[in-house]
Amino acid sequence: MIEDETRVLSSVVASQLPVHAKYGGVVPELASREHLRAIVPVVREAMEKAGLVWKDLDAVAATYGPGLAGALLVGLTYAKSIAFAAGLPLIAVNHIEGHIHAVILEARQRGTPVELPALALIVSGGHTHLFEAHAEGGYRLLGRTRDDAAGEAFDKVAKLLGFGYPGGPVIDRLAPHGDPRAVRFTMAKMKGNALDFSFSGLKTAVLRWVEGHDMAAEIGPRRELLRECPVPSEEQWLAVTPAATLDLLASFQRTVVDELLRRAVAAADRVDGIRSLIVSGGVACNSGLRAAVDRRAVGVPVHFPSRALSTDNAVMIAAAAFPKFRRGEFAGLGTAAEPALELS
Ligand code: KG4
Ligand code: ZN
Numbered sequence: 001m002i003e004d005e006t007r008v009l010s011s012v013v014a015s016q017l018p019v020h021a022k023y024g025g026v027v028p029e030l031a032s033r034e035h036l037r038a039i040v041p042v043v044r045e046a047m048e049k050a051g052l053v054w055k056d057l058d059a060v061a062a063t064y065g066p067g068l069a070g071a072l073l074v075g076l077t078y079a080k081s082i083a084f085a086a087g088l089p090l091i092a093v094n095h096i097e098g099h100i101h102a103v104i105l106e107a108r109q110r111g112t113p114v115e116l117p118a119l120a121l122i123v124s125g126g127h128t129h130l131f132e133a134h135a136e137g138g139y140r141l142l143g144r145t146r147d148d149a150a151g152e153a154f155d156k157v158a159k160l161l162g163f164g165y166p167g168g169p170v171i172d173r174l175a176p177h178g179d180p181r182a183v184r185f186t187m188a189k190m191k192g193n194a195l196d197f198s199f200s201g202l203k204t205a206v207l208r209w210v211e212g213h214d215m216a217a218e219i220g221p222r223r224e225l226l227r228e229c230p231v232p233s234e235e236q237w238l239a240v241t242p243a244a245t246l247d248l249l250a251s252f253q254r255t256v257v258d259e260l261l262r263r264a265v266a267a268a269d270r271v272d273g274i275r276s277l278i279v280s281g282g283v284a285c286n287s288g289l290r291a292a293v294d295r296r297a298v299g300v301p302v303h304f305p306s307r308a309l310s311t312d313n314a315v316m317i318a319a320a321a322f323p324k325f326r327r328g329e330f331a332g333l334g335t336a337a338e339p340a341l342e343l344s
Pocket of ligand 2: 124
């Protein structure tokens with residue numbers, strides 16, 4: 001909940017990871033069911049922590065897309081119900097705009113506001129998109145993944161190697177134990193928009209590497225470990241991961257990070273007047289990506305969210321809603337969830 005431009009009164013996140021981990025990825029039906037189970041207690045806890053009751057509020061915001069239809073419906077319908085019952089205006093927020101505003105909010109709190117226009121690199125399980133974000137609140141899509149999202153590539157590679165779901169955090173922790181230059185992946189040249197991304201070729205290259213190395217003997221023990229302990233520690237993983245696999249993970253992560261930064265730097269170069277770079281979404285947690293940005297001159301200041309606000313949360317939706325509240329940009333109670341909503 002955000003009272004003014006800079007103050008977060010409370011933040012409550014319900015993680016569904018233990019539910020989906022067993023299946024090696026997000027199961028849409030389970031996601032909606034878990035949303036339904038969590039939404040009332042989570043909102044109640046957020047209100048209590050903030051010391052607020054409904055009549056203290058001026059508006060209610062929720063995301064209406066993009067995302068899984070069932071999960072979006074739960075959140076949006078609940079927000080509409082509160083808005084209707086309490087006589088409050090509804091603000092409909094694009095999920096991606098939320099990721100961007102998480103960074104804008106925190107940068108302002110740190111005293112180093114994001115200067116606009118900015119480039120926004122959104123890297124999550126569903127998105128790898130590069131936008132130009134304007135001061136007036138508009139966005140222009142500069143490039144996007146043509147196949148897998150970066151987070152999806154992390155998740156698929158981890159699953160293939162027996163590291164479970166989600167893959168990003170495990171690979172992030174194990175990559176520093178390997179040699180990032182050990183395996184060379186050549187990324188295919190793409191025709192068309194030079195700011196587009198593609199990660200499916202890299203995923204296939206990892207698959208080929210696995211097929212070329214006898215890995216059954218190490219994947220079995222990792223799956224066994226996951227059955228015994230849903231979130232193994234770094235030490236537990238290291239005990240069942242040979243050096244060659246650590247090298248593979250390090251090389252994979254380096255390749256993803258290089259691809260992301262190459263396009264971001266090219267965009268910063270190419271688009272006139274860009275004053276900063278925002279990186280957000282679950283993959284923005286990645287230590288390799290953060291370290292690479294520190295080492296590499298992007299040409300403009302780079303802003304990351306805190307790890308807590310990198311992955312999905314409600315603060316980011318409130319942060320993106322606030323400028324809309326000020327502009328009086330309210331949504332009707334007939335607003336529908338839009339799973340494939342674009343940002344413009
Ligand atoms: O933004 P997010 O929480 O949900 C979506 O909107 O997708 O992002 C989740 C994604 C997953 O693919 C996960 O593997 C990835 O972010 N992720 C990471 C890290 N932490 C989460 N990827 C790389 N390194 C991490 N540390
Ligand atoms: Zn997200």
